[in-house]
Amino acid sequence: MAAGGLSLYKGSDLIHDYSCSTCEENDLNAEAQHFCTQCEHYLCDKCVGIHGDYFKKHVVYGRKDIQKWAGFSMDRCAQHGNKLDVHCDDHQELCCSICVALNHRICSSISHLPDLARGFLETAEFKQLPAVVDKMRSRLDELKNVRTKDQDYFIDSYKNIIAEVKALRKNINTILDQLERKTVEQLDRMMKDLEKSIKDDLETCAQMDHQLKTMLEKLQQITGKNKETSSYIGYIKCQSKLSEATCFVQEIRQNDGMKFKSDESVVPFLRNLKNLGDIKQVQVYKTQSSAQYSIKIKEDNDVCDIVGICELPGGEVVIADLANYRVKLLNKTYRVTYHYNLPDVILHLCHITDNDVAVAVGTEVHFLTLTRGKLQAVRKFTTKDDSWSVAHHQGQLFVSTYNAINLYTIKGKFVKKIYEIYCDNFQVIRCAVCIDGERIYVTQPDGSKLITLDKTGQVISTLEDADLTDSIGLCVSPSGHVFVCGWESGTVLQVDQEGRQKLATTARKADGVCQPRSVWFSEQNSTLLVGNESDTITVLKLC
Template identity: 65%
Template sequence: MASGGSSFHKGSDMIHDYSCFKCEENDLNTEAQHFCPQCEHYLCQKCVNIHGDYFKKHVVYGRGDIQKWAGFSMDRCAHHGKELEVHCDDHQELCCSVCVALNHRLCTRISHLPDLARGFLQTAEFIQLPAAVYKMRDRLDELKNDRIKDQASLKDSFKDISSEIKAFRKKINQILDKLEKKTIEQLDNMMEDFEKSIKDDLETFALMHDQLSTMIEKLQQSAGKNKESSCYIGFIKCKSKLSEAKSIVQEIREKERMKFKSDEIVLPFLRKLNSLGNVKHVRKTDSIHVYKAQSSSQYKVKIKKDKSICDIVGICELPTGEVVIADYNNKRVKLLNRQYEVIDHCDLQDPPEQLCHITGSEVAVAVNGISVTSYGVHFFTVTKGKLLAVRKFTTDHEIHAIAHHQGKLYMGSHFDLHLYTMDGNIIKTICDEKSPYHIVHRCAVSPDGERIYVINPNTSKLITLDTSGHVLSTEDDSYLERPYGLCVSPSGHMFVCGQRSNTVVQVDKEGRKTLATVARMAHGLWNPRSVWFSEQTSTLIVGNFEDDSITVVQLC
């Protein structure tokens, strides 16, 4: 990098993160060291001194506050300060000349911004943007107020949990105190027994000592008087008493002593514990609203190139409000605008089975063909109302279910459920054909990633699994006959369509019970195969079996 005061002709190949705006006007290439947000100018050391003489009240940020430079100028690059000139369709990024030189030289689809912007002011997407921004600002204000309330709530939770921990510790102490008391009582009883035994032994010792002393004294007196008979009798009695004394001595010598042996289970068990329990971060989520249908409409999705009747097996909505659908019979992925008109499509060699939204304008489509080589996932992106195929990978198994969560793909192969990377590498098999639910026809993931919802149409059940494949709950409501499609919104609202019951039902987050039947045959449902809930418009988008139209149900 050049220093703040050095200059180069504009034709120099020196590339700066930020170039001085004033120097560029004079065909000089100088690295900026300062930024004025009011002028939206990047300035070198020389130019900032001149700027300061003219605009004494302007606040200027130096390199130490470089994080504040970005975001002030709408038409300048946040990374390099250069004017934004092109859009990289491959990466979906606005780029300046430095961005192109450093990061996008190999990209094949670069669009000139003036060409993209031509006529954009009259588009519905641009006209509706302020309302969407105002709505989001209101939502952010609501969340801000909620978070302020959460501060007080968290302090209360901290106090409550601290009290719970202390109360739990108190229970443990009470249990330990009780165990200690019982052990001490055992020790006291043993000590009492030993003290009585020792007292008895001391009395025995004293008695035996006196008896031996008396007997040996009398024996010696009889020997002095040459009384052989008396000596013989005394000898026999003394030997007998001595033998008795030896037995007592031997018995005392072999008596047990007190010894404590701790329970081997207690200490290793306690050492294995990392804490007295787990303090979990439970994220507060919006409450689940129970919806009901207000009105419904039908929209044609058949195009001239379609040779067969449409069969919409997958639906998802993009953040822009555009909708992507998968047409099984015509082997096509179609793009709909906000008015549900088909504005673009991409053809596939094999029929699509299901699709899911990834991030931004990207979707993944599961494809199954006749041969093993045709099993795979195709990725598409939407740019300027165009649906573009960007990449794909193949698998060695069929794919009937696909769902995305935090950069990973959950894919069901009818009998198995696998977790994949976005590059097509399998991470693990969550469940296989030995599982009790056996068939994985469609799947979805909860917003927190802790629950996986699986549909088994043969048993008319919705099964909720944890990430290890263990069954958490099952739902087999009578209003859900042969479930075929499901969706889970970012807020956790879950909807399941019953093909044979001609209904769409709303299910709680745990997948345990049906909250409401929100759409029926009266709303245009006939053998529904796919469903999507739009939180932006509070609508259900439903694809029926072999139907050239989709059904859009307005909820309230």
């Protein structure tokens, strides 16, 4: 290298990590020892002095601050700081002379940049660049906003989990305190009994000792003509008292006091716990794109009202049209390929297994199956009241009425009432069951809320949100993702599996959602299908 920034003609074989920009312009080769951030120029020891005379306020960094040299320069090599001269066609890289010398000597095609750039300013590719950059910047801004909201959400989630952990710890402490208190109470009772027993024994000992002493003294003091008889009587009484004392002494010796034997399962159980519970990262979905698909057919007399929607294993979609008393079959491109007419108002439907669906029709539940591209009736059973929704879980059907949820077998036998609200107006509109059957989700439009029940029908959480006005349709995916519709608000929300918190407002009216009545999440292609009170369904691609 050129010591002290000594300038040599460019024909020199010396290769520097950074070359002086000013010398390079004068066809000289000198190693840069300084960098000016304002000019984006590399400077040797000679040129830095001249530069300082002209630009006294510019900040110049030396070799000690070389980490600050990495600025952005259009025509400079980011790695070596030299001017970019050529393009390696093999690696599709812009190169300076040092890049070529070190990394591209054996490359077969290297083009001179002025030759490649000739006429480029007039190309459509270059003219469209500002628009492409602006579009990407807009997407980056959107992503920043989304991630900022995600950051806030994760902070809230972190705080909530910490609160739950502390609450669990407090609950465990309460349980341990109760166990300790009960154990100590047992010990206190035993101690009290033992203290009384010891006190009684001490009194008995003193009494027997006094009696034996007195009896012996009186026995030894016997005189007179009946001495022998009286002595015999005294002897017998004394022996009786000795026998009583002997038994008492033996009983006292058999008492070993108190011992404590801990429950051997408690400590190993606690030691085997890795933590107080599992922490899972919740997958939150957002709308990437949306599209509308017509589901109206020529036989329809009224505007469609899609109150139920589900997907079959083959990708076909089945929808329930309340207004036209029809169940419609859609193919994978969401085109109606078949319809099945029913005799009464269809209020809901759900997927059972394979290609079978259950349809809530008035006071009946009908079963349909897909066979050779057509929906065919299999059987039906009668319910106690109008069936407002139907959900399936492991051979059982949860059928909701206007104010209750009843459990039926798949054959139609009534099992029991799960949940009931005493009221004069309609309350229970839709219900869905999570994959493990531990939670039942219920929408109640009058309160614009989502209620979550345990499997016995006890309320475990209630969610109310401004984006959930007149809640109606809902679904639970096989992986446990929960989505619920707000009919009046024109929204679809994703909530957590416990039904306690809104994770995101996944879709709004701007996404084409129009008075949503039903929803289905397809995990096959991360697509949300929304049934509207209109002649279209909204298909949302999620990310």
